[in-house]
Amino acid sequence: MLRPELLAAARDVSAADWQRLATDGDPFVSRAFLGAVEQCVTARGPLGWQPLHLALRDAAGRIAGLLPLYQRHHWYGDFAMDYAWAPAWQQAGLNYFPKLVSGVPFTPSPGPRLLVAKNDDATRAALIAAAIDLTRETGASNWQCLFVRESDRAALEAAGLLLRRGVQFHWINRGYRDFADFLATFTAEKRKKLKRERRAVSDAGLRIETRHGDEIDDALWSAIHRHYRSTFERLGGVAAFSAEFFRSVGAALGGRMVVFCAFDGERPVASAICYRDDAVLYGRHWGTDIDCPGLHFELCYHAGIEYAISHGLQRFEPGAQGEHKIARGFEPVSTWSAFWIAAPRLRDAVARYLAREDGVMLDYQDEMAGRLPYRAAEPGAG
Numbered sequence: 001m002l003r004p005e006l007l008a009a010a011r012d013v014s015a016a017d018w019q020r021l022a023t024d025g026d027p028f029v030s031r032a033f034l035g036a037v038e039q040c041v042t043a044r045g046p047l048g049w050q051p052l053h054l055a056l057r058d059a060a061g062r063i064a065g066l067l068p069l070y071q072r073h074h075w076y077g078d079f080a081m082d083y084a085w086a087p088a089w090q091q092a093g094l095n096y097f098p099k100l101v102s103g104v105p106f107t108p109s110p111g112p113r114l115l116v117a118k119n120d121d122a123t124r125a126a127l128i129a130a131a132i133d134l135t136r137e138t139g140a141s142n143w144q145c146l147f148v149r150e151s152d153r154a155a156l157e158a159a160g161l162l163l164r165r166g167v168q169f170h171w172i173n174r175g176y177r178d179f180a181d182f183l184a185t186f187t188a189e190k191r192k193k194l195k196r197e198r199r200a201v202s203d204a205g206l207r208i209e210t211r212h213g214d215e216i217d218d219a220l221w222s223a224i225h226r227h228y229r230s231t232f233e234r235l236g237g238v239a240a241f242s243a244e245f246f247r248s249v250g251a252a253l254g255g256r257m258v259v260f261c262a263f264d265g266e267r268p269v270a271s272a273i274c275y276r277d278d279a280v281l282y283g284r285h286w287g288t289d290i291d292c293p294g295l296h297f298e299l300c301y302h303a304g305i306e307y308a309i310s311h312g313l314q315r316f317e318p319g320a321q322g323e324h325k326i327a328r329g330f331e332p333v334s335t336w337s338a339f340w341i342a343a344p345r346l347r348d349a350v351a352r353y354l355a356r357e358d359g360v361m362l363d364y365q366d367e368m369a370g371r372l373p374y375r376a377a378e379p380g381a382g
Helices: 015-020 031-043 083-091 121-138 150-158 179-183 188-203 218-235 243-256 295-310 323-328 344-369
Strands: 003-007 053-057 063-067 070-072 099-102 142-148 162-172 207-212 257-264 267-276 280-288 315-317 331-341
Touching (some): 015 063, 031 243, 053 121, 063 121, 083 344, 099 121, 121 142, 121 150, 121 331, 150 331, 162 344, 179 188, 179 295, 207 243, 207 295, 218 243, 218 267, 243 257, 243 267, 267 295, 280 295, 295 323, 331 344
Parallel strands (some): 099 142, 280 315
Antiparallel strands (some): 053 063, 142 331, 162 315, 267 280
């Protein structure tokens, strides 16, 4: 018999218990990353992520399953794209908030959500059932399991949750020897344009270096955080992560954190923060002190592709949105999230909405695939 328990912080799970959970090496559902995220947002005030992690303990008291779970009172940072749903709840005389979210704060990266010590469907089903019970008990409008991988998707669908398709742009490694080999799959026009884009950065006299999390000193972290913060300041957003967050995560993750830095002489002028596991590179944040044509594309895309090829990674997932990624060889792929809606009549309304939306998303994915830069005979062409 598995006993459910609510935990107030990721670090309430022992390192030994976390080690037993099947996380596929995903850096974002590591104890180090989630623990640092929670410590950061708590220290900086109410950024709207209250941990209610759902654990299942076995008869020996060990954690057999874990569902990262947060109570939320606004949308910022979960990328659920459910802004239009709240008015429907209001029209029904109900509150949309709080809602429960299983995902990683400020991180729209597909990954494992139903973390189990043994790869068994029974524990996954027990986690889902416990999450539904908790949604009812807390009076939350819905439970959202965001950006799930295939094994979790199947379990959530079997439990009756509503599935929602999204589209991201991912680069797929088809055994390329190097960047030139990859670029050879482009049409001549697209290849020439990308080479010109890369040349603009070298012509500006900038030097690109790759640093892992445990290879960055305090001075460089300060510059990287300044770059990260500048993007939010320019766009009018909130930079959720502190410099200390990046220092602590870098030290804890080491080689699983990858930062591409641009230097003008010895001065760091721009950077792009990524993470990785054994198969995938994940792009997250970027920023710059200078205005240099092509620098964003170089740090956020081209450098990552080169890194993925040289390290034998299968994919590069640079984050949400961004149709400009298509011209750099990133292909449209489906992402999946799952929803359990507490009110039956609103569940039916959301189900109809998602069915209509799914057709639109499939059409969009097909349209984007038709814009890929590859020669017609190459794999991945639309």
